Structure formats: C-alpha cells, structure tokens
Amino acid sequence: SLAVLQALEDGLKKAEADPSVKAVMICGENGKFSAGADIRGFSSPKRHGVALGSIASLIESSEKPVVAAIEGVALGGGLEVALGCHYRVAHVKARMGLPEVTIGLLPGAEGTQRLPRLIGVPAALDMITTGKHIPATEALKLGLVDEIVEENTIEAAIHLANKV
Numbered sequence: 001s002l003a004v005l006q007a008l009e010d011g012l013k014k015a016e017a018d019p020s021v022k023a024v025m026i027c028g029e030n031g032k033f034s035a036g037a038d039i040r041g042f043s044s045p046k047r048h049g050v051a052l053g054s055i056a057s058l059i060e061s062s063e064k065p066v067v068a069a070i071e072g073v074a075l076g077g078g079l080e081v082a083l084g085c086h087y088r089v090a091h092v093k094a095r096m097g098l099p100e101v102t103i104g105l106l107p108g109a110e111g112t113q114r115l116p117r118l119i120g121v122p123a124a125l126d127m128i129t130t131g132k133h134i135p136a137t138e139a140l141k142l143g144l145v146d147e148i149v150e151e152n153t154i155e156a157a158i159h160l161a162n163k164v
Contacts, residue, residue: 004034005052005055012066013058016062016063016064023162024065025066025067025158025161026059026066026085027069027153027157028070028078032072033068033071033074033094034074034079034081034082036076036078036079037052052081053108053109055081055084056083056084056109059085060114062086065087065161065164066085067085067158068081068085068089069156069158070082070091070094070153071090071091071094072091072094072095073094074090074095075096075133076097079096079098080107080109080111080114083111083115083118084114087157088145089146089147089156089157090139090145090153091148091149092136092150093135094139094148096134096145097127097134098115098131101131106128111128120142120143147160
C-alpha cells in the first residue's frame with residue numbers, strides 16, 4: 001500500500017540521517033515479509049506518493065547495510081523490496097517469487113534487473129517468466145538469500161546487520 005511505501009521511505013531516510021544508526025533491518029508483520037502490491041491500486045487513474053521502484057533504489061543506495069528478514073512470503077513487490085536490500089535472511093519455511101506474470105503483469109520495480117545480477121540470467125528468467133515460488137532452501141542455493149534460519153529470523157537479520 002502507499003502507506004507502507006511511505007513508511008519505508010520515511011524510515012530509511014531517518015535511519016540514513018541518524019549517525020547512531022549503523023544498519024537497517026526490514027521485516028514484515030505477523031510472520032510475513034510481503035505478499036507484494038495491492039493490484040487494485042493499478043486501476044487508479046493517477047497514484048500519488050512514492051513508487052515501489054524508487055523505494056527499492058533508495059534501499060539499494062543506502063550507505064548503511066540494509067538486511068531483509070524474510071518470513072512467510074516475499075512475493076512480487078515484496079521480493080523486489082528484498083532485492084534492493086544488501087543482504088537477505090530467510091526463515092526455512094519462507095517462499096519467494098514474482099507471481100505477477102501469471103496475471104499478465106511484469107515485475108515493475110526493477111526486480112527484472114536485480115534478480116539476474118544476483119542469481120544469474122537462467123535462474124532469474126525461470127522465476128520471472130513462470131511466476132513460480134521457490135522455497136528458502138532453493139533461494140540459498142541460488143544466492144537469492146545469504147542465510148536461512150529455523151528460528152527467529154529477525155534476530156538473525158539483526159545479528160547479520162551488526163556483523164557487517
């Protein structure tokens with residue numbers, strides 16, 4: 001939602017400006033990272049506010065390490081936010097993908113550029129064109145996530161952020 005995007009932008013800018021903040025961790029709520037954009041908003045004639053692609057770019061350009069704590073799902077725009085992060089930690093039961101292609105939409109927040117750079121063109125093309133969801137174990141093998149955990153994903157992401 002626009003409210004979530006605005007909160008991400010505000011939080012990132014605040015963290016970037018605060019010298020006491022050394023790293024940023026982004027997580028979802030209630031055991032889910034993000035199921036992506038609300039497609040009902042696509043039919044609005046003109047959307048005002050921040051765009052998902054600019055948020056992913058803001059994350060990527062942060063001078064402070066940004067770590068995604070992926071629980072549940074990171075799908076569509078949610079995965080694109082995670083791709084903007086410098087590091088990704090996933091719960092072993094998490095699933096990731098770009099399913100919007102199954103309803104005739106292409107990922108529009110630069111995920112089609114970031115994913116191939118991260119996991120290589122063949123694997124990225126398979127994910128982008130099929131919309132399939134991959135489990136965390138496969139994401140780790142592909143290099144999509146940096147580590148997987150069986151418990152407290154948020155604590156693991158904070159630990160990684162402190163380490164880097």
